[in-house]
Amino acid sequence: MSTKRDKVIVCRCEDVTLHQVDEAIARGHRDLESLKRYTGFGTGFCQGKQCVALCARLLVERGGDPPTKPITPRPPIRPIALADLARLVDDGDGP
Amino acid sequence: MTEELTQPFDAIPDACDVLVVGAGIMGLATAYNLARMGAGRIVIVDRSYLCSGASGRNGGGVRAQFSSETNIELMKRSLELCDDFATEMGINVWLRRDGYLFLARNAKRRAELEASVALQRSHGLPTRMIGPSEILSIVPEIDVSGIEAGSYNPDDAVVFPWPFVWGYARACQRLGVTVHPFVDAELEATGGAMSGALLRSQRVESLGQEKHIRAPLVILATGAWSPEVAAPLGLELPNHPHRHEICSTEPLKPFLGPLVADLESGLYFSQSMRGEIVGGVSNARVPPGVDQRSSLRFLGLYAKALTRTMPILGSVRVLRQWAGCYDLTPDGSPIIGRVDSLEGLILLCGFMGHGFMIAPIIGLLTARYLLKNEERELFHRWSLGRFERGELLPESMILG
Numbered sequence: 001m002s003t004k005r006d007k008v009i010v011c012r013c014e015d016v017t018l019h020q021v022d023e024a025i026a027r028g029h030r031d032l033e034s035l036k037r038y039t040g041f042g043t044g045f046c047q048g049k050q051c052v053a054l055c056a057r058l059l060v061e062r063g064g065d066p067p068t069k070p071i072t073p074r075p076p077i078r079p080i081a082l083a084d085l086a087r088l089v090d091d092g093d094g095p
Numbered sequence: 096m097t098e099e100l101t102q103p104f105d106a107i108p109d110a111c112d113v114l115v116v117g118a119g120i121m122g123l124a125t126a127y128n129l130a131r132m133g134a135g136r137i138v139i140v141d142r143s144y145l146c147s148g149a150s151g152r153n154g155g156g157v158r159a160q161f162s163s164e165t166n167i168e169l170m171k172r173s174l175e176l177c178d179d180f181a182t183e184m185g186i187n188v189w190l191r192r193d194g195y196l197f198l199a200r201n202a203k204r205r206a207e208l209e210a211s212v213a214l215q216r217s218h219g220l221p222t223r224m225i226g227p228s229e230i231l232s233i234v235p236e237i238d239v240s241g242i243e244a245g246s247y248n249p250d251d252a253v254v255f256p257w258p259f260v261w262g263y264a265r266a267c268q269r270l271g272v273t274v275h276p277f278v279d280a281e282l283e284a285t286g287g288a289m290s291g292a293l294l295r296s297q298r299v300e301s302l303g304q305e306k307h308i309r310a311p312l313v314i315l316a317t318g319a320w321s322p323e324v325a326a327p328l329g330l331e332l333p334n335h336p337h338r339h340e341i342c343s344t345e346p347l348k349p350f351l352g353p354l355v356a357d358l359e360s361g362l363y364f365s366q367s368m369r370g371e372i373v374g375g376v377s378n379a380r381v382p383p384g385v386d387q388r389s390s391l392r393f394l395g396l397y398a399k400a401l402t403r404t405m406p407i408l409g410s411v412r413v414l415r416q417w418a419g420c421y422d423l424t425p426d427g428s429p430i431i432g433r434v435d436s437l438e439g440l441i442l443l444c445g446f447m448g449h450g451f452m453i454a455p456i457i458g459l460l461t462a463r464y465l466l467k468n469e470e471r472e473l474f475h476r477w478s479l480g481r482f483e484r485g486e487l488l489p490e491s492m493i494l495g
Contacts, residue, residue: 028099031277031298034144037151037257045345047415065299074415075389079345083409086402088395 010058011051013044021055025062032067035059042071045079100145100264102273104296104304107138114292114310115139116280116324119150120256120451121443122316123263123274124458130270132466138308139267140278140294142320146260149318150451152387152419154341154363154373156354157452158195158251159220162211162491163428165473166449167218169456174252176455184262188254189368194353195251196233197492198404199244204359208246211492215248222248233352236407253354253365256451263458282313282328282440289313289439312465314441319385319420321444328437333482334424334445338381340393342416344408346370355404356494362400363494372408376400389416421448426487431457432464432474441465442479447493 008018016039024038032055035041041055042048048071056067112135115122119141126137145151157177159170174192181188199205208224215222225247227239233247264274277298283290291309296302317324319336347370354365361377376397378390394416402409424430424445434440443461446453463469481487 026099028101030101031144033147034276037144037146038261043415045414068299072417074417075391076394076413076416079412079414080394081410081412082344082398082402085394085398085413086409088391089399 010054011039011041011044013046013050014040016041016051018058021058022062025059025064030059031065032056032059032071035064036071047074098265098268100261100268100274101276104275104278104298104301106273107140107275107278107294107306107308108136109307110291110309111136111138112310113137113312113314114280114308115314115316116282116292117141117148117316117318117320118145118264118274118276119148119316119318120260120263120454121318121446121457122314123260123267124454125314125316125443125461126272127263127267127270128458128462129465130267130272132462134462134466137267137272138310139272139274140280141274141276142279142297144276145264145274146257148320149419149422150260151257152341152417153256153448153451154365154375155254155256155367155451156195156251156363156365157254158248158354160195160197160211160215160222160246160248160251160492162207162214163488164214164218165428165476165488166453166490167215167220169453171218171220173453173456174250176459177252177254180259180262180455184266186258186262186265188258188262190252190254191368192250192252194247194249196230196353196355197246198230198242198355198357200241200357200359201243205243207358207491208244212246220248221250222246234355236350236405237355238404238406247353251354253367255368259451280324282315282324284328284437284440287436287438289437312439312441314443314461316443318444318446318450319422321422321442323385328440330434330437332430332442332444332479334422334430336385336420337423338386338418339375339421339448340378340389340397340416340418341373341375342394342397342413343367343371343373344411345414347372347411357400357404358492358494360400361494362397362404364401364405371414372411374401385420387418387420389418422446422450425482427490427493428488429453429477430479431461432478434479447490
């Protein structure tokens with residue numbers, strides 16, 4: 001079973017496995033934000049859009065703290081090129 | 096048996112020898128060193144989860160390039176402690192000593208860097224001034240037009256901050272220190288001396304539960320929240336929070352050696368071990384108080400400064416942005432040690448955005464100060480009392 005759990009992916013962007021989620025919870029990362037930080041789920045290309053509900057469910061099933069909200073959403077909604085972002089401010093606009 | 100990093104609310108004892116408020120790297124490093132030196136029963140509480148504050152939100156830079164002797168000497172020793180951290184704690188902190196490169200775009204900045212480099216070299220650092228051609232040899236992608244010179248210390252480093260926090264937390268736990276996240280602390284004093292705190296659980300399973308803990312020694316290591324946590328004691332701290340934003344891009348093949356910084360715009364960026372470009376920039380127009388929200392304006396300021404310095408990054412996409420709070424003091428130096436008006440209160444705050452990198456050495460020195468009465472000069476110089484004495488201490492190499 002353990003080898004199979006090594007291969008079940010719960011976060012496809014960051015290759016986080018079910019085994020890693022189990023291990024993180026066993027080590028005491030018992031709330032959703034801590035679980036995110038320890039495993040890295042939700043920090044890749046999709047920023048958690050595909051995995052956060054699954055990871056929250058896995059956490060609760062394993063006795064972790066039931067989340068009252070999703071992980072803090074991190075802008076931008078979609079990846080944006082730096083050259084496009086650089087046009088947001090005018091030349092004279094300093095800090 | 097797996098070791099759990101943290102303990103629940105009902106495991107908090109009625110009394111302890113040292114209560115540490117704030118489970119960021121400063122509180123954890125201090126508790127770890129106190130425990131190693133036999134300070135007795137130590138309890139750490141934090142309002143939120145581990146890595147929720149600045150310890151989990153910073154850029155992971157660890158440098159000895161500063162403009163004051165005290166910071167240079169302390170950071171040198173912090174870097175040495177970082178070198179040994181992975182071995183000592185058994186956790187990978189992704190330490191990469193590929194240096195810091197500061198850029199100067201005008202004569203004034205160049206002169207400031209030259210003065211700092213001279214001071215750093217007199218303290219044994221290998222920092223040196225370099226011209227545009229050598230800048231290009233270190234980072235070929237930099238657009239050096241408009242750049243007069245740079246200062247470069249090949250020994251400065253970047254780390255991944257989170258495992259530092261977990262490493263200290265685990266080491267604390269092994270030494271019998273208990274770490275309790277999601278616990279609010281209202282500090283209490285009687286007759287001019289600390290008596291402990293009223294603790295309130297913020298955790299779902301024990302939400303709203305309260306208990307008193309008695310503690311003759313209380314360490315306040317709550318970063319940007321310090322003025323707010325100290326206020327119920329009638330103590331008005333002169334430091335204040337200032338939001339700093341940061342972002343990271345999609346991962347790229349490793350190509351960037353040093354962390355690159357520009358004190359003019361406050362721009363800094365490095366490549367993490369995951370390949371992302373992680374960085375930030377100064378933004379004076381931020382909401383007051385503790386504010387950890389993100390802004391679009393930051394992305395614009397950062398992208399503009401970054402693509403000016405590294406035009407090749409224009410096509411790279413930003414994946415995520417977040418924010419944390421610097422803990423700023425009126426003179427740019429930290430506020431540490433005892434408070435004249437309150438026996439048993441130890442402040443560890445006002446670290447100006449480099450609290451993470453200085454924490455390994457401050458944690459060690461605080462334990463020596465409290466248990467062995469050493470380091471008295473430092474803890475006097477950086478004490479809260481200096482503001483009454485009028486002995487202010489400038490540090491000009493503050494980034495972001």
